[in-house]
Structures are given as C-alpha cells and as structure tokens.
Amino acid sequence: MLKNKENLGMKIIIYVVCVFLAIISIIPFWLMIVNATRSTTEIQQHAISLIPSGYMMSNLKILLGKSFNPAVGFMNSLIISVGATALAVYFSSLTAYAQVAYNWKLKNAFFSFIMIVMMIPAQVTMIGFYQMVYKIHMTNNLAMLIFPAIASPTMVFFMRQYLQPTLSMEIVQSARIDGAKEFMIFNRIVLPIMKPAIATQAIFSFVASWNNLFTPLVLLTDQKRYTMPIMVSLLKGDIYKTEYGSVYMGLTLTVLPLIIVYLLLSKYIIAGVALGGVKG
C-alpha cells in the first residue's frame, strides 16, 4: 500500500515536470505564430497574447514589401539541402561499402582517418575555404555549398556501422557469379539494403544543411542567392525595427515548414537521434 502511494506521488511529479517542459517547448512558437496575426499596435499594447487576431494578411504584405523574399530563400535552401543530402548519402554509402565489402591494404588506416577528422567542424577552416572559393570566383555559386557534402565523415561512420552487420557477402557473391559488375551490385543490391539508414541520415543531413547559417553567410553576397537562415537574419535589420507583426510573420514563415515536416517524420527523427547515441 505504502509502495503504491509512493509510486503515485512519484508519477505525479514526473507528469508535472514533463508537461511543464512540453509547454516550454511549445510556448515560444505559439507566441510567435499568434503575434504574426496581430497588428503592431496590438503587440505594442500587450506583447503577450495566446489568442490570434486578424492582421495576418497585412503583416504579410508589409513583410513582402521589403527586402525579405521567403520564396527565393526557400528555393535556394531547397536546392542546397536536396543537392547536399543526395550527394552525402550516396557517396557516404559508397565509401562505407568499400569499407565493409572489400579487403584492401589501406582500409583500416582510411577508417581511422575518417574517425579522426569526423569531429573537426567546417568553421575552423572557413578562412582558407573562403579564400579558395574567392580565388576561383565561385563565392555566389550554390555548388560550393553542395559539393563538399560528398565527403561527410560522420555519415560514412554511421553507414559503416549499419552495413557491417546487415550486408551478407553471399548475396554479393551470387550477383558476381551472375555476371554483375561491382558498381552495379552497389547500385542495385546494396543501396536498397541500406534504405533505412539512408532515410535517417538523409533527414539529419537535410536539416543540418537547411539550418546552416555560417557557411552561406560567409560565401553568399548576392541577394538572389540568399538561403532561408540569411533571409531570417535580415529581419533583425533596421527596416523592420518597428514592424513587430511582420517580423513575427517572417519568423513564422521560416519555422512552419520545419514544424510540419518534423511532426510528420517525428517517429523516424526520434529513432535516428537514439541511433546516434549508441554509436559510442
């Protein structure tokens, strides 16, 4: 009886804390969305309100009337994220396959190398990268934000961890006997086997690329090439200083697609985060 009471008390504490944390997760975005529908005067009178108002369209009009162009930012971000993600998952799978399926002399050395460079962030080498790109006049070229994804050490690491226990060499061998070329075997047999890992890694690669601010901020100077996070940073500029409603509108426009996609894919995303943890 005592045990049960104790358990009940514990449970109440757990639920109270969890609900509180969940509210903290939601409330900033809720306030943002609500304020996106309120006029600047309303916000100035009371900046907190949980009930939407009717100024969504006028906020949108003011927002789009200035340098903020979410469609352009959306397209550029989409091109970069899709391109980088496709290259990253394909070539990481290929590199991982080379690790798992073949016995070559430098195999282990190469993998050790991948593990060593895995943690080194792009930021600390940005000065050299910028100078290199500037020299070949490619600063406003989206390709410079896409092609580096071919070498994604972290993803190679994950793909290898996935492929090692999953790939059966018997299938590869029988395909060879049927006369399939090695590259064909990878494309037709190995890639489909890797689908679950590819899906998880693709989501994270896409999100990371979509949210990246540093590299685009350094490389892109042409307004027509701006990505979504750079567009967002324009909202801090002086031209929106007094237009509170439209700033919230702009922020909402950048967040909403992410939240929708997240809620749709949350099952896979949470599973993917969990997978990332067991790598240690």
Place this chain on the structure above:
Amino acid sequence: MKSKKPGYDRYAKYGYVFSIPFAVAFLLFSLYPTVYTAVIGFTDLKGLGMTTIHFLTDDLFRNFKTVLANPSFQGAFRNTIVIWLSNFIPQMLLALLLAAWFTDRRSKVRGQGVFKVLLYMPNIITAATIAILFSGFFGYPMGPVNDLLVRFGFAEKPVELLRNKTVARSVVIFIQTWMWYGSTMITLISGILGISPEIFESAEVDGANRIQTFFRITLPNVKTILLFTLVTSLIGGLNMFDIPKLFQNGGPDNATLTTSLFIYNQAFSGSYMYNRAAAASMVMFVIIAILSAIMFFVMRDSDEAQMRKQIKQQQKAYRMRLKSEKEGKA
C-alpha cells in the same frame, strides 16, 4: 574467418576505387582549406578582395601572438567556455533525470512518445530563427517579457533587459540548454535501454531503490555515452555561432561574444583581417583536434572491449557445445 580462395582479392581494388570520390572531395574541400587556413595564419593577408599572400618576415608567429594577447579574443574564449559549461551542466542533469524517469520499470511513464517529440522539437528549428525570436521576446520597450514584468508588477515600467550583460548571457545559455537537452535525453534513453534488463531485475530482487539503481547500475553503464555527449557538446559549444550572432551580435559589451563570432568579425565584417582570423581559427583547431583525439582513443578502446567480449562469448558457447557433446556421448 572465411577461407580465402585464390583470386579473392582481385576485388580489393574496388575498395580503393569506391573511396576515391570521398578522398577527392575531402582533399579539395576540407584538407586544402585547413592547410590554407594554417598558412594564412603566418602571412600578412588582410583587406577586402586580397588573395596574394606574403609570409611575415619580422616575426612569423606575430598573428598568433597578437590574437592570444588580444583581450577580446581572451574574453571571447572565456565567454565560450562559461556559456558552454553553464548550459551543459543543467542540460546533462535534466537529460539524466528525464532518461531515468522514462526508463524506470516501476513508474512506466505513459505518453513518452509525445513528450519525446515535444522536448526534442526546439533542436530541429533553425537556430537563426530562434535567436531572433528570443531577441524579440526580450525587446524594449514592448516585448513579451517586459509585458509580463509590468503586468504582474515586477517592474513599474519596461526595462532594457538586454543592456544587462548577465541577462543577455543567461538568455543565450537558456536557449542552448532548451535546444539541446531533448537530444541528450533521447541519446541517454537509448543507452539505458541497451543495458541488459537482467541487471535491473536482479537489482530489484536485491531490494535496491530507485536512487541506488540509478547511481550503481544505470550511470556506470552509460559512461561511454556520457563521454561521447560531453566531447561532441564541447566541440559544438566551442563553435557556437548562430545564437550569439543573431541574438545580440556578441553584445552587450562583448558579453556574448564567442570565439567563432570573434573569428567571423575579424575576417568578414569591416576589418577583413584574414591573417588574424586564420590564426585564431588554428588555435581553436588545435584545441578541437586534441578533444577529437581523446574521443578517438576512447571509442576505439570501447570497440576493442566489445570485440573481446564477443570472443569470450564465442569461447563460452564453444565450451558449452563441447560439454553437451561429451554428455551426449556418455
């Protein structure tokens, strides 16, 4: 080991062939920029649009000396460490507590799926957006926080909150904690679920309470994951850029200036001191390289330990089979 038929290794060359795209892209987009950054650190490269480099002739290490002696670099480094530490500790404690609750066999928390989805959500949202959103929340004279303060009588009139260094820094720390504890929690949960349930069962039979179970069994068993989280979080923390940049651009009075932001400001806003930025980058690079090396050795060791465990299990299975075969004969 499989028996190696003659000619088995004629496929070995594909190992090299399939690694070429990665290797080429890495050389071009990672290694070359790294070396180039290091080289620039020893030159006089500055000014917008300059690309020709001349090595420093008077003192090759001048940029490094200037950067290390620069009070705003030192301040930025201190800020980075302070901000990281004060978000990592609460983040870790909160994540551990939640992970312990969610995996507790006695409480069986319902609705875990929903909680996980909601608590992880801030992590997926663009950091740039979140930074601007929060700087709006703390806006003066009329931001939501000021609205609350005035409405509930904590302040008579709106306060310029973000003029205060402590407030600004605390908000950055809060955002970082808020964005990352969900991710750490999920990682820890999956680590705890990986512990063999028999250990927990026997602890329960022995009458261990929740706290004992947590400290004696759960914690020691997720040591590697804790270390992994520590190192990745530290490396991420050392590169903190988006939030401090767009929240208050390092202000007020450099209170939220991080090393990444320092490097960015040196190179790309106004002064175009590529050489000093490169020197600062290399200082950070060395620190991160040391951290990665530690991580590499720890992870390799845990891999080896796992392998040893597997070998032992196989040996045990083999002995068991021998034994049962013997018994079968008898």
